[in-house]
Amino acid sequence: AGTLYIVPTPIGNLGDLSPRAQQVLTDVAAIAAEDTRHSRQLLQQFAIQNEVFALHEHNERERAQAVIARLLAGDDLALISDAGTPLISDPGYVLVQQCRTAGVRVVALPGPCAITTALSAAGLPTDRFSFEGFLPAKPQQRRKVLTALLEEPRTMVFYESPHRILATLEDLAATIGPDRQMVMGRELTKQFETYLSGSIAEVMAQVQADSNQQRGEMVLMLAGATLVESDVDVATALRTVAILRQHLP
Numbered sequence: 001a002g003t004l005y006i007v008p009t010p011i012g013n014l015g016d017l018s019p020r021a022q023q024v025l026t027d028v029a030a031i032a033a034e035d036t037r038h039s040r041q042l043l044q045q046f047a048i049q050n051e052v053f054a055l056h057e058h059n060e061r062e063r064a065q066a067v068i069a070r071l072l073a074g075d076d077l078a079l080i081s082d083a084g085t086p087l088i089s090d091p092g093y094v095l096v097q098q099c100r101t102a103g104v105r106v107v108a109l110p111g112p113c114a115i116t117t118a119l120s121a122a123g124l125p126t127d128r129f130s131f132e133g134f135l136p137a138k139p140q141q142r143r144k145v146l147t148a149l150l151e152e153p154r155t156m157v158f159y160e161s162p163h164r165i166l167a168t169l170e171d172l173a174a175t176i177g178p179d180r181q182m183v184m185g186r187e188l189t190k191q192f193e194t195y196l197s198g199s200i201a202e203v204m205a206q207v208q209a210d211s212n213q214q215r216g217e218m219v220l221m222l223a224g225a226t227l228v229e230s231d232v233d234v235a236t237a238l239r240t241v242a243i244l245r246q247h248l249p
């Protein structure tokens with residue numbers, strides 16, 4: 001049987017496609033991609049001419065069995081997403097899970113990922129962290145998720161879209177409180193890469209003051225709660241206020 005290779009692609013800087021990734025993408029029988037047009041452009045830059053077929057969140061479930069049949073027949077295949085590491089807020093989970101069930105070998109290449117890139121430059125504790133993915137788009141649900149994270153002691157990492165960045169920062173201030181330390185990493189590995197750090201209120205003020213900070217791709221990182229015994233009452237009070245806020249207009 002063949003092997004399914006999980007291949008990370010650049011999150012901005014083309015120099016980040018590793019030599020091994022290039023080799024695998026050249027050698028496999030075909031490449032499953034989230035967006036075939038987008039990925040063909042990337043592959044073209046590396047003169048990789050290979051078969052590319054679509055595997056995205058809308059067809060992953062129905063395509064998985066055909067992909068596995070091809071792997072079982074002996075073809076090596078690669079999975080890529082639009083940017084960064086597949087399966088990290090990207091398609092691939094269903095396929096990999098079914099490969100494991102079918103006994104197909106899965107090999108992941110290490111490579112670009114916005115989480116590790118942002119976290120390693122943020123200056124927040126990294127000994128433990130919690131990846132929270134994208135927050136809900138609806139304000140009510142977003143606040144509910146954030147409120148549940150009030151006492152999380154680990155550094156938290158969120159993916160966010162530029163359309164919601166201001167609303168999310170406001171919700172962070174309202175639920176977690178304006179004083180918690182945070183870092184926002186934007187356009188990582190690209191020309192306008194920026195890190196904003198400080199309290200939630202300070203980062204929010206910088207984003208509000210400069211509309212450029214409301215554009216592009218962004219990762220939010222929030223310091224974990226550092227509760228000492230005497231803070232427990234404060235935490236309870238904050239949680240109560242946060243819950244009450246959810247019920248206010």
Ligand code: SAM
Nearest residue numbers: 011084085088089113114159160187188217218
């Ligand atoms: N699989 C990707 C990875 O490994 O990071 C993530 C895919 S997810 C659909 C896209 C989100 O990742 C963006 O909305 C943003 O939050 C984050 N992201 C991706 N590239 C980024 C970059 N260059 N700078 C900052 N954030 C980025």
